[in-house]
Structure formats: C-alpha cells, structure tokens
Amino acid sequence: MIRFAIFVALALGVVGPAHAAEETLGEKVKKALSTPTPTSTPHKKRKSTSKKKSASSSSSPSAKKKHASPSPSASAKPKEESSPTPEPSETPSATATPSPTATASPEKAKRGAPNATLLPDSLSGFENYPPKVRELLISALELTTRNLDYKYGSADPANGGMDCSGFVYFLLKQNGIGDVPRDSSEQYIWLRKAGRFEPVVSEKEDSFEFDNLKPGDLLFWAGTYAIQRDPPITHAMIYLGREEKTGRRVMVGASDGRTYQNQQRFGVSVFDFKMPRADKAEIEDGKTRPRFIGYAHLPGLRD
Template identity: 40%
Template sequence: MRVLLFATLLTPVLASAEGVRPGVIAAQDLKEYATLSGPRKRIVEEALELAAKDTWLKYTFGSADPESGGLDCSGSVYYIFQQAGIEPPRTSAGQFTWVKDAGTLTEVPAVTPSLEMPEFENLKPGDLLFWSGTYEPKDGREVAVSHVQIYLGHEKSTGKPVMAGASDGRTYRDTKRAGYGIFDFKLPRAGSKGVFLGYGLPPLGK
C-alpha cells in the first residue's frame, strides 16, 4: 500500500519534469526598451504580449498560428511580425535571405563567437538571430539556416541578454524549457552542432 501511494504521489512530479514553460517578462523589465521606437518597439511589444498569454504555446513544427496551440521558430517570427504590420518570409532560411538581401545582415565568424566580439556592437532589440545546424532541414532550402529568434535586449534584473521565440530545448535563467516565450540568448559552445550565423533587421521605415 505504501509503495502504491508513493508511486501515485511521484507520478505528477515526473510528468511536470517533461517540460517547463518559457519565461514571461514585462517590457519595462528590459534595459533598452525605453529607447526603442518605430518597428523595433512594435516587434518587441508583440513578442512579449504573445509570451504573456495565459495559454502555454507548445513548440509545434510547421505552425505559424497560436490558435493551433503552438508555433515553430520561424512561425513565431512570421506571426509576430505580421502583428506588428510587417510581412516577412515564412521560413527561417527565407527570413535570413530577406535580411541579407536588404544589406542589413551582420554575419559572425564561424569560430567560437563571444558576445564581446566587435561584430555584436550593433545588435539591437527587434533584430532576428540566426543559427544553422540545430536540425537537418528537408525542404530543399538553399541556405542552411535552421533556427531563428527575436533579440529583446538585456533584462534589468540579471543584466543578461534575452530573446523571444519558439524552441524545444533552450533555456531561460539556465533552466531548460520548451514552447514559445522568453529564452536566454546564448551562443553555441565549442563543438556544438549549432552554429550562430548572424543577426539583423531589414529597413522597415519609422
């Protein structure tokens, strides 16, 4: 009887360990928010508003619609930008090409990067962040981009850089999480399959 009771009590704990919701923060908790205007401000606000919804949006490959209960990485960018009045390409590869063709992509050397590198001096909230190697795309895309997130700036409370998007395994405050929300912006470790490619945002007007 004691064994059965122990197993019954343990089951919910094990179930909850299968996933932790990404972070939720307020705009006023971001260091750079007060300086933002125009499209960058709208992008950040839409990203935070979506993260704050009561419904936990799970990571759902192929989805760009929150009403489906989940989003994938490029789907979340696609939805947020549309809400901000901007029409982006649908895939992470398309979004990368969109920025690159506009001449606003800052590429980062493939060597193990650091946020202290001069290449990151122009990184601003609202910029799209691009990776390759996070998974193997099978849609015949011409560029090997596989992941995208939206840079939000630094948290006032921790001083650490954060980003918004959908993921099935990144961290927020060093805890692994899954779904759509706020994540730590960390660069890949040496030897990681994932490679950080660069960042940028096309000219979007005032």
C-alpha cells in the first residue's frame, strides 16, 4: 500500500509539472504571437509620422507660398505708385501740341488758296522736252508738293519755305548748275553777261518778243516791291510751258501772292504766267508797279 501511494504521488507530481510546462509553452506562444502586434504598431506609428512629415512638408511650401504672395502684392504697389509719374509728363506734351497748331491755323487761313502743283505730263509736249529740261522741271514740280511757304531770305526748303531767287538758286544747284548767284538781280546780270537774255518791252502776251521763250527759261520782273537796287530786278521764276487742257502759260517758283486759276497762292507753287497790268490810279499816284523785264536761257540745258 505504501508503495502504491508513493507511485500515485509520483504520478501526480509528473502531471503537475507537465501542465506547468504546457502553460509555459502557451505563454511563450502567446508572447510570440503578441510580438507582431507591437511590431505592427511601430510600423503604424512610422506611417503616421511619415504622413505627418509629408503633411508638414506639404504645408510648409503652401505656407511659404502664402508668405510669398504678399511680396508680389507689395511689389505691385510701388508699380502702381510709379505709374502716375509718366502721366503728368505726358499731359504737358499734350498741352504743348495744340499751341503750335492753333498758331499755324490762322496763318494758313490768311495765306489764300493752297499751293498748286501739276503733273509733268499735264504740260503740252512735255515728252518732247530735252532730257535736262525735263529733269529740271520734274525737280521744280516736286518742290510744289511739299507745302512750302514763302520765306524771304531763305534758299533751303528745310526752313519750311523759300523766296523767289532762293527757289531758283536751290533748284539750279540741285540740277548741277554750280555758278548760279543767290540774288535775283545778280542772276539777271549773270545771264545778261552770258548773252542769254531776251528783253521784253511789250505788255502783250502774244508779242513777237516771246517767240524764243522755251520751257526751263528764267523769267525776270522789276518793281514787285520797293528796294534800292541796280539793276532793279526784284523777282524771278522758272517757265514751265503751256498746260495741255487750257493752253495757258504757267510757271513755277516762290511768290507772296501771285495767282493760279484766279486764286492767290503764297509759297512754292505753280502760277499763271501773265503780263502785269497796273490800274490808272496806281499810274497817276506814281506807285511802284511790277514790270516784266524779259527771260533768259539757262546754260547747260539745251547746249
């Protein structure tokens, strides 16, 4: 009996520790199974931190953009402040422009009809003119298109106008005649000494004294204004020929009131070539009246 009791006691002692061993293994298994949970949690934490970092990083440029946005607005403000500065500079220029136009308009109103011009082909027989004569007259008619005024003492169209002898001087120089004098009286002497002058005493336009008058000749007057000069030549122009449509004689040059088609023109223009006529009152009062002296053939045009 005693041996049986000891055997039973030993058997119970073996079962107890085995159960304990089983518990320890279960605990180990539980611990092994429970380990992924803590490992998964740090992964979740890492993901969350990465999201937070990405969120923080994404929020940082937006914040920078938000902070940068006021800077252009601030830079735009000085531009708006600088924009009114050119505006006042433009306003005085705009106010300055009407002043010359206002002064120029009454002058044009006082100066009669606009300057007249002609096409070279509107002259009768222009195609048969000598080549140098055609070149001279084309240059002369081109000057009539520039709206040049009559300016006493000027021989350059860059001044806005010329006087009669200044027109002749500029035109002949432009066409290669280099020894032409500046003054109309000196131009008369220059051609008279060269034996190229044709005097006209008659006051009739159909006088035989005009038989040798040719396009390109230089026309001379005396007494167009009062001046102490010897010889008293006061006016000069270039003869163009006859108009194709009307058959009238025309000339070109600078004048302060001669007429074309019965209208006064002031400046570089085409004019009617008419013999001057004085009123009886002017003759009785002894006033100076214009007289046509004659014409001269320019050197080098037909030689």
